[in-house]
Amino acid sequence: MKTLIKNAHIISPGVDIVGGSVLVEDGKITQVLGADAPVPAADEVVDAGGQMLMPGFIDIHSHGAGGADTCDGTVEALHKIVDCKIKEGVTSWLPTTLTLGYDTLEKVMNAVAEYRKAPRSVKVPGVHLEGPFVNPKMCGAQNPDFLKNPDYEIVEKLNKIAPVLVITMAPELDGALDFIAKATALGVRCSAGHSAATYAQFKAAKAAGLAHLTHFCNQMSPLHHREIGLVGSGFLDSTIKAEVICDKVHLCPDMLATAFKVMTPERIMMITDSLACSGLPDGPSQLGGLPIMVKNGEARLMSGNLAGSTLNYSIGIRNIREITGLPLSEIVKATSWTQAQSLGLYDRGKIAPGFAADFVLLGDDYLVTKTFVDGVCKFTR
Numbered sequence: 001m002k003t004l005i006k007n008a009h010i011i012s013p014g015v016d017i018v019g020g021s022v023l024v025e026d027g028k029i030t031q032v033l034g035a036d037a038p039v040p041a042a043d044e045v046v047d048a049g050g051q052m053l054m055p056g057f058i059d060i061h062s063h064g065a066g067g068a069d070t071c072d073g074t075v076e077a078l079h080k081i082v083d084c085k086i087k088e089g090v091t092s093w094l095p096t097t098l099t100l101g102y103d104t105l106e107k108v109m110n111a112v113a114e115y116r117k118a119p120r121s122v123k124v125p126g127v128h129l130e131g132p133f134v135n136p137k138m139c140g141a142q143n144p145d146f147l148k149n150p151d152y153e154i155v156e157k158l159n160k161i162a163p164v165l166v167i168t169m170a171p172e173l174d175g176a177l178d179f180i181a182k183a184t185a186l187g188v189r190c191s192a193g194h195s196a197a198t199y200a201q202f203k204a205a206k207a208a209g210l211a212h213l214t215h216f217c218n219q220m221s222p223l224h225h226r227e228i229g230l231v232g233s234g235f236l237d238s239t240i241k242a243e244v245i246c247d248k249v250h251l252c253p254d255m256l257a258t259a260f261k262v263m264t265p266e267r268i269m270m271i272t273d274s275l276a277c278s279g280l281p282d283g284p285s286q287l288g289g290l291p292i293m294v295k296n297g298e299a300r301l302m303s304g305n306l307a308g309s310t311l312n313y314s315i316g317i318r319n320i321r322e323i324t325g326l327p328l329s330e331i332v333k334a335t336s337w338t339q340a341q342s343l344g345l346y347d348r349g350k351i352a353p354g355f356a357a358d359f360v361l362l363g364d365d366y367l368v369t370k371t372f373v374d375g376v377c378k379f380t381r
């Protein structure tokens with residue numbers, strides 16, 4: 001089965017082709033053609049109408065959407081979430097947990113394992129555990145009743161059920177360095193978040209294998225002229241990768257501009273950190289047993305602290321384009337390529353021969369019009 005997507009504005013890392021075409025066969029990209037190249041024959045032809053064609057987005061930090069939460073621990077909840085994520089152009093997603101008890105986390109892992117046997121649409125290569133190994137002073141919207149020091153055996157047991165690809169933890173906690181080394185050897189990317197770590201503690205964690213910073217700037221030690229903390233560490237270190245929520249709420253436009261200028265898209269992984277209330281009207285909701293309120297699209301605890309987002313992934317791209325003015329062929333690196341390289345998902349993140357045919361078509365308003373997974377259209381607006 002050959003599918004041709006023609007008359008597309010192809011945007012991929014370092015690539016910007018107006019009026020191009022992409023040929024797909026058996027779920028893989030076989031040709032990427034310029035506007036003047038002869039159009040090959042295909043069993044199915046999709047006319048993109050000049051719309052932007054980008055690699056499918058990889059959201060490595062998203063708790064839920066459409067009224068469902070990963071921590072509901074059911075396949076039905078995962079189905080509801082992916083039905084929302086596919087509309088945002090997300091083709092790979094890491095179901096993200098909260099700081100909760102082991103029984104709940106085990107239930108989540110079993111649901112993910114069951115989903116992975118027959119994916120509904122979105123690919124789920126593994127799970128992101130956010131906590132429970134975070135600093136009580138920086139727990140934010142995480143439930144303080146379930147916090148604990150790093151415990152590798154917990155991660156090892158959960159990983160036997162379904163792959164743990166990322167874990168957010170505080171590297172200053174007792175036992176953290178040994179935990180990072182063991183988890184990294186297991187294939188887990190440890191990410192510093194909900195943490196008050198100093199730069200010295202960051203460097204020690206980095207030497208042990210620390211790979212990411214979780215929701216950069218939010219619930220982490222700030223930049224100060226006598227202690228640069230995790231925010232300064234993200235700017236100073238040349239290889240650490242950072243999750244960034246591009247909703248203009250978690251980070252103001254000036255900080256987003258600074259992050260993209262200093263760290264560049266090669267080190268940034270755009271995320272939504274979306275909650276179950278994402279895609280729903282304003283009103284009361286829940287997060288890990290804690291009440292939250294959504295007003296004007298902002299989700300907050302009763303204390304006023306931010307509690308994740310309701311961000312539509314593709315709108316984050318529009319925000320960064322408007323704020324930074326960077327070429328889309330650069331911004332797109334932060335939507336999939338950086339994530340894919342960090343997680344070892346080497347078959348996705350680019351529109352190039354040999355890569356998985358995971359695509360998203362975007363209109364001028366940056367809203368998704370079609371999403372393809374392995375060359376099959378899974379959503380049409």
